[in-house]
Amino acid sequence: MPFLVCVLAIVSQLERAADGLLFMSESDHPFEVVHWKRPGGDITAERIAQLTGHVGETVEEKTVEAFFRHHTSPRHRKLVKVLRKKLSSIRVYRFGVIEIHSYVVGVTRHGSWAGLATIQIET
Numbered sequence: 159m160p161f162l163v164c165v166l167a168i169v170s171q172l173e174r175a176a177d178g179l180l181f182m183s184e185s186d187h188p189f190e191v192v193h194w195k196r197p198g199g200d201i202t203a204e205r206i207a208q209l210t211g212h213v214g215e216t217v218e219e220k221t222v223e224a225f226f227r228h229h230t231s232p233r234h235r236k237l238v239k240v241l242r243k244k245l246s247s248i249r250v251y252r253f254g255v256i257e258i259h260s261y262v263v264g265v266t267r268h269g270s271w272a273g274l275a276t277i278q279i280e281t
Contacts, residue, residue, distance in 0.1 A: 165270050168244045169193055175240040176274060179233055181260070183278040189237075192261065194271045201249045201271060206261050210275075212253035220250040225262060237274075245272060256281055 169191055176189035194209055203217045226238050241248060245264025252260045258280060263273035 164268055165193065165195070165266060165272070168266055168272055171240055171244060172272065172274065175233075175237045179237060181276040181278060182229065183258075183280060185277075185279040187277040189274045189276050192263065192271075192273055192275045196269045197271055198269070201247055201263055201265065203251050206249075206251050206263060207253065210253070210259065210261065212259060215253045216255050218252045220252065222248055222250060222262065225250045225260070241273065248273070252278070 172191045176191065178188075180186040180188055192210075197205065197209065199205060203219060207213045207215065207217065222238060222241065226234060241262060241264065245266060248262065248264035250260065250262050252258045256279065258278040259275065260278055261273060261275050263271050266272055
């Protein structure tokens with residue numbers, strides 16, 4: 159499958175799986191699909207901070223399991239399944255304090271990075 163078609167398919171699958179789902183915290187926020195075309199290198203907190211404008215902010219790394227630990231609905235489980243099926247080397251980074259910008263990002267088979275972003279409120 160050509161690169162662009164593959165990436166569009168993955169983005170579309172993530173959008174469908176996340177459609178209408180909220181990440182529940184002190185304020186519930188939707189998931190937004192994120193994608194970077196072949197940024198190269200490994201997914202790190204520093205690279206995600208540069209790509210998202212969170213340089214210099216407090217960062218915490220979590221596993222996918224820990225990030226979705228309290229989100230056990232069938233649709234949330236399906237979302238995690240899609241992430242795991244379509245992406246490798248998945249990392250979760252949370253930037254900030256109180257208003258936390260979270261990114262679940264992995265590598266597509268063509269070397270692009272894709273995943274989800276959401277906001278969590280924790281006071």
